[in-house]
Amino acid sequence: MSEKKYFDPADLAKFGSITELQEEMGKKFFDWYGSVFSGDTALTEREKALIALAVSHAVQCPYCIDAYTSTCLEKGADEEQMMEAVHVAAAIKGGSTLVYGVQMKNQAEKLSM
Secondary structure, three states: OOOOOOOOHHHHHHHHHHHHOOHHHHHHHHHHHHHHHOOOOOOOHHHHHHHHHHHHHHOOOHHHHHHHHHHHHHOOOOHHHHHHHHHHHHHHHHHHHHHHHHHHHHHHHHHHO
């Protein structure tokens, strides 16, 4: 008996069904989303996929990680480039966590006066 996982990879295929409960907003989202990722514009499709992969890690979306890992490979990125993108996301997320230390120091100083 296999254990049900909270994040089921099969659920990614159901993403389009979000329009069932709010068709107008769902359609607007998918139209906009499609425009963002369509074609080579100021960024290539490969660059967009690498950014999406990095952001997927930062926001910790397993569905997005699976999807954009596949997309990155399809668009010609290699695993070294993909891991570097993940490290960029981790560095930004780590830095944004640490910079809140300034807020903590400010509050501690204020309370110590």
